[in-house]
Amino acid sequence: MLSLQYMEETEISGLVQILLNLSTSPDWCTRHGALLGLSSISMHSPSKLCHLASFPSLVDLLKDSLKDDKVLDQVARLVCFNCYSVLCVTHLCFVKFPVREVATRTLGRILCFQLQSETGISQLVQLLVLALRDDSSEVRRRSLSCFKAAAKVHNWSLYLIVRW
Numbered sequence: 001m002l003s004l005q006y007m008e009e010t011e012i013s014g015l016v017q018i019l020l021n022l023s024t025s026p027d028w029c030t031r032h033g034a035l036l037g038l039s040s041i042s043m044h045s046p047s048k049l050c051h052l053a054s055f056p057s058l059v060d061l062l063k064d065s066l067k068d069d070k071v072l073d074q075v076a077r078l079v080c081f082n083c084y085s086v087l088c089v090t091h092l093c094f095v096k097f098p099v100r101e102v103a104t105r106t107l108g109r110i111l112c113f114q115l116q117s118e119t120g121i122s123q124l125v126q127l128l129v130l131a132l133r134d135d136s137s138e139v140r141r142r143s144l145s146c147f148k149a150a151a152k153v154h155n156w157s158l159y160l161i162v163r164w
Contacts, residue, residue: 004045012048016041020054023061028069028099035065035102042106046113059110063127065103066134097136104131104139108146115153 004012015037022034038058041049049055111124131143 004041013052016052016054020057020061032098032102035099039102039106042109046109050113062103062107065099066127066131068099097139100134100136100139101142104142108149111146111150112153115150
């Protein structure tokens with residue numbers, strides 16, 4: 001496991017660039033994994049992430065990831081009928097938005113960090129408001145959680161931006 005606290009700026013920059021490249025893959029699993037890596041960096045080392053030259057590219061990527069496609073997750077479930085001991089396998093399809101959810105979580109973490117340092121946050125707030133209108137209840141819930149966490153950090157700045 002990589003420990004970000006011991007990595008130099010050039011190493012973190014290289015890692016972020018690799019994750020940015022992977023996050024444009026046509027395979028949703030690869031995009032999801034790359035965004036999970038960026039989300040982890042945003043949680044453990046947000047200051048290093050926000051001061052990278054590629055930070056605007058990261059915000060653009062997160063914006064594009066909020067429009068990511070649905071993922072159908074098929075789950076086989078066994079159904080047992082009462083007296084006959086007959087097992088039947090049924091397939092249930094669940095629609096998930098894992099890439100959108102991780103992108104929303106990462107935006108929220110970056111927003112919380114930037115509220116502490118009081119730097120420009122209006123674009124991040126607009127993206128989280130966009131996530132509030134998403135089809136997935138999981139993405140909307142994650143966006144609300146991000147706003148709640150951001151309000152705990154610095155509620156007055158957030159109120160002025162949302163009201164504006």
